[in-house]
Amino acid sequence: MPPKKRSAVVSPAILIELACHTIMGIALGLGLAFALTQVDAFGISTLIAHSPDPHMTFVVFVGTFTLAFAVGASLTGFVFTMMEERS
Template sequence: MRARKSSDLVSPAGLIKLMTHTMMGAALGLAFSLALILCNPAVASLLHHGGRQAAIVFVLTLVTTFAIGATLTGVVFILAEDKQS
């Protein structure tokens, strides 16, 4: 019987890979929110009338959503890479 190899996800290198995916997702969310504000006048108008708090909530919602999605995708990629090796 083969000994079980621990997952790459719980190692320090795996956690660094996972943090990298999270940071990439946050950066993409920030870029997407900026592009949406600049390209869509309706969104810009809503945020202008909503004030500073509305803009902060809008940007943080997109950043968080993209970061969570990228983190979950990173978990899948790391586990799939782990199975191949």
């Protein structure tokens, strides 16, 4: 009897799990970025306010944090899902 082959089709449950991890990363990234800009403990909001274009600097700062956390959470979720699938 030949060994069982894994299905090449990705199940919708895996995609939903990855989407949930991505959304969680986006929420964490947005929360951290907004907290860093509103609580001036590190002087980030002062630096943004004194930049040539504060609005664009704020958008880039928040976008960078959000993207970094979203990608990190997505990759972590992918690894966890694949490890769960193996066992």
